[in-house]
Amino acid sequence: MLAEQAIIRFENVTKQYDEDPPVLDDVSFEIERGKFYTLLGPSGCGKTTILRLIAGLTEPTKGNIYFNGKLVNHVPANERQVNTVFQDYALFPHLDVYENVAFGLRVKKMKKADIDAKVKEALRFVNLEGYESRKIQEMSGGQKQRVAIARAIVNEPEVLLLDEPLSALDLKLRTEMQYELRELQRRLGITFIFVTHDQEEALAMSDEIFVLNKGKIQQRGTPTDIYDEPINRFVADFIGESNIIPGKMIKDFLVEFNGKVFECVDQGFHPNEPVEIVIRPEDLEITEPDKGKLRVRVDSQLFRGVHYEICCYDEDGNEWLVHSTKKAAVGEEIGLHFDPEAIHVMRLGETEEEFDKRLESYREVSHAK
């Protein structure tokens, strides 16, 4: 059953150019049918390489790639049931919109009438009816984007790969396209694999996110999992803003940092184990200096539109970032309050497997209670 669910499987895949450090280092994962996946990471983390490996535009140095259970390491790109929307759209400048969309069908030698019907349908799908005879150069960025999507989906791929397709658009259009892409994926019901370095995009659209860094998958999970329970400093830092403070796990449900002991909801650590604490800026609440759990001094403040971004320092010199809809005065002393649930404890150097195991174990414990 599980094997049938997975449409793409990577088995210990490594990609290395010459003697350089590997772009992709012993990566294994499965992609399920009909879900929206996002590969998220900074530039050079290997996310585009994964896409190219799936598309067949490059071959792995080591390891195996399976598509629908079949080994596809050496299957060339033109024989795979996968289509890509490229970062620069890669539309053919010498062809008009209609011929760009028809390209894949023409090389498959489909009948003219069938091509016509399919191209029209694909263009309707992306709201580009009536643009058939436009030149590519006459289209705006957002329209080019739609042509690129239409050109890909007209071939009815089982998996659609999107390589940072929104990075060239302005903010408003980008947000609009996020909704559209999500909607498109639901209507088509096929697997989308979306590559981005923009964490907001990833959180907004995905069923499942793979966070990558230096050729390795750091963490995979749903957007809420990854946001609320980052596995390490890199993920916590990369996804959203966060306050990361060194601390010590006294025992289950009790953690010490800033010289004080706080209640928390994490467990499964050794007694007195050194850990790192994550508290999201929006989980910090400004109070009177004496009523908060922490006392800090406001150092600077930025108006971000939705909220104020307030930067404070405590007596130990640790920086605290606070997102608040209320204004604070620079130089003023304030108190910070947070709930036990707001504290997320990270074990140092924990791998993804160990992390999942620990989470699993104490979920069972809490169920047992």
Add this chain to the structure above:
Amino acid sequence: MKKKIGANIYLIAVFIILYAPIFYLMIYSFNSGGAMHDFKGFTLEWYKEVFHDTRLIVIVLNTLVIALLSSAIATIFGVLGALAIANARSRRTKNMLLTLNNVLIVSPDVIIGASFLILYTLIGIKLGFTSVLISHIAFSIPIVVLMVLPKLQEMSPTLIDAARDLGATRRDVLTRVVLPFISPGILAGFFMALTYSLDDFAVTFFVTGNGFSTLSVEIYSRARQGISLSINALSTLIFLFTIILVIGYYFINRKSVRPNGVGMRQ
């Protein structure tokens, strides 16, 4: 403002100096006096003489056939060569091939002509149509490569990825994406090769044998024998033909550039 007037005068002077000899020659092609001085009266005598000279007309046809054939063949080889250079794996091979190509363009025609003559005598090719054709193809190929290569480098490699991704075989990629994309370069290369072949003197002079001649060689030998204003008439005709070629090239080029212009305006 003053500066601008100065610049304009300079430009006009330069163009007068460049074009004066040609116009001088053209004006005297209508001189009934029969010499390059003392304009006596207007006549089309010399043009009549040109059109009645069957030997000359055969030579003109020879020249055109050589030019069209050599530039067409050179375009095919040149495009293949440019593709090979563009796809060269290492940077070093790429640069080496490109340098070898450019050396052929800058090296003096006399040396190329002389070396071809030595080659043909060595391997026993009879001088004449074939030898001229082969030489013209040879010196045109680097020109075509040089005109096509920038277009290839301008082409984003993701275009090829996209075509492959959409199911195109290597052959499809070449015929449906790469060749259409570089077609302005191919056309430019063809026209360049055509003009180089039409006006080549030095190389042709070496490798042409008895009984076969091209226009430039013929004009040279006639001019040596003595002045006849029919040479002026012939030169005028060639000059006009060249102008037409240039204008034609301009229009073809403009047509292929236009879509971009529209896009920019939006």
